Amino acid sequence: MTSLICTLQDHRDDVNWCAFSGKLFASCSGDKTLRIYNTHDFSELPFSPLTGHGYTVHCCCFTSCGQFLASCSTDATTLVWSMSTGEIEAVLEHPGRSPVRICALSPDSAHLVSGASDGSLALWDFPSKQLLRSGAVSDTTMVACCFSPCSQLFMTGSTYGDLRLWDLDMNQLHAEKNAHDLGVTCCTFAPSILSGGQSVQFCVASCGQDSHLKIWAVNKSGYGGYKMQLLHTLTGQSAPVLCCAFSSDGQLLVSGSVDKTVAIYDAKNAILLYTLNQHERLVTACCFSPTSPLIATGSMDKTVNIWRLEDGCSDRGGKSLPELSALPSSEESVGLRSKLQRKVEGLKSDSVCSGIPDEFLCPITRELMREPVIAADGYSYEREAIESWINTKNRSSPMTNLPLLTTLLTPNHTLKMAIGRWQTSR
Numbered sequence: 001m002t003s004l005i006c007t008l009q010d011h012r013d014d015v016n017w018c019a020f021s022g023k024l025f026a027s028c029s030g031d032k033t034l035r036i037y038n039t040h041d042f043s044e045l046p047f048s049p050l051t052g053h054g055y056t057v058h059c060c061c062f063t064s065c066g067q068f069l070a071s072c073s074t075d076a077t078t079l080v081w082s083m084s085t086g087e088i089e090a091v092l093e094h095p096g097r098s099p100v101r102i103c104a105l106s107p108d109s110a111h112l113v114s115g116a117s118d119g120s121l122a123l124w125d126f127p128s129k130q131l132l133r134s135g136a137v138s139d140t141t142m143v144a145c146c147f148s149p150c151s152q153l154f155m156t157g158s159t160y161g162d163l164r165l166w167d168l169d170m171n172q173l174h175a176e177k178n179a180h181d182l183g184v185t186c187c188t189f190a191p192s193i194l195s196g197g198q199s200v201q202f203c204v205a206s207c208g209q210d211s212h213l214k215i216w217a218v219n220k221s222g223y224g225g226y227k228m229q230l231l232h233t234l235t236g237q238s239a240p241v242l243c244c245a246f247s248s249d250g251q252l253l254v255s256g257s258v259d260k261t262v263a264i265y266d267a268k269n270a271i272l273l274y275t276l277n278q279h280e281r282l283v284t285a286c287c288f289s290p291t292s293p294l295i296a297t298g299s300m301d302k303t304v305n306i307w308r309l310e311d312g313c314s315d316r317g318g319k320s321l322p323e324l325s326a327l328p329s330s331e332e333s334v335g336l337r338s339k340l341q342r343k344v345e346g347l348k349s350d351s352v353c354s355g356i357p358d359e360f361l362c363p364i365t366r367e368l369m370r371e372p373v374i375a376a377d378g379y380s381y382e383r384e385a386i387e388s389w390i391n392t393k394n395r396s397s398p399m400t401n402l403p404l405l406t407t408l409l410t411p412n413h414t415l416k417m418a419i420g421r422w423q424t425s426r
Helices: 330-352 382-394 413-425
Strands: 002-008 015-020 026-030 034-038 057-062 069-075 078-084 088-093 099-104 110-115 120-125 130-136 144-145 153-158 165-166 172-176 184-189 195-196 199-208 213-220 226-234 241-246 252-257 263-267 271-276 283-288 294-299 306-309 372-374 380-382
Touching: 002 271, 015 294, 026 057, 026 069, 026 294, 069 099, 078 099, 110 144, 120 144, 153 184, 165 226, 172 226, 199 241, 199 413, 213 252, 241 294, 252 283, 252 294, 263 294, 294 330, 372 382, 372 413, 380 382
Parallel strands: 015 057, 015 283, 057 099, 099 144, 144 184, 184 241, 241 283
Antiparallel strands: 002 306, 015 026, 026 034, 057 069, 069 078, 078 088, 099 110, 110 120, 120 130, 144 153, 153 165, 165 172, 184 199, 195 199, 199 213, 213 226, 241 252, 252 263, 263 271, 283 294, 294 306, 372 380
16 A cells, blocks of 8 residues: 655656655756755755756766765766765766766766766766766667666666666677667666576666566576566556666566556566556656655656555555565576575474564574565575674575675565564554
């Protein structure tokens, strides 16, 4: 169930993008400004609005710690703002001085990528704000970009309709031609990584002018090659889909459309859970909060709506929102997954006498989780327990014994809400 908790009406033109950090929320607009709010009560910060751009601001994104905000504009720059003072920390001028349509920060805040209307890309070292390298795709406009959860890869989408995977040396690892007819509008990586045997798998969502939202598996083989496999095509909206975003635990996927609707899906099973109809014009922006069950949606009606996921139940019959486990991997990992499943089933017997659902217990401590987080192996753990494990166990997975490709931990808000409901119902 979702509820609209507030509507922000400060912009004077279309809202083009929005982003959350742990404590702040930002939106940018065709009115050349960015607005910054405190997520505690959505009051605007004293230094807001930010007015450093000369033309439309197309995109904005926070560093992982929320200390800085990056924004890009038709004025051919990407600006870096201090969230302590609201001052401009750096001006990154795009090579060729072409209008910058998209920018993205890596999860580790080490790199920033910007894409422009002439098809060019610029990769920046974020701490030093120095240009590392640039590249281009001819005869197109870059309109979408996102980093993988390991921060070592990024994907771009263009008006030509293709999705391209790059490494930090600006080598093109894979090109998915005609991913969306008439053009890609947005792409986003899911926060988890699946590894097993000789394979590594990421999950990516993309949307486009073809009115489709698609979920892809990006597979890396042990030989270093990459390929993309289409898992689901979601058709819950009747017009071009302009934006999409995963929740921080990867369980939900939200999208906004020209048909004025916001769609929320169960990302694992590709099931439409909610359709929200509060905007009066095209929905151009959407994002999840990384620390609380909030969704923001921005529109050409000049407003931003803030929604709260009240609980984990669907309007379609009260079904609980399922936890997003790792997506099916390649054939090489089938045996490993079977072995893991037997291991999990064996652990379940330990909790039968306690009456606590097994999925609420940390696999390490076998105690009820208070702050569940998702690790790179796709499993949920108590934050303190997995942090201690990582610090002492050489970054191996407690469940698979395989190396964790990243030590980033993602709060599992849906599981935390489920645990809270179970506790209150006892």
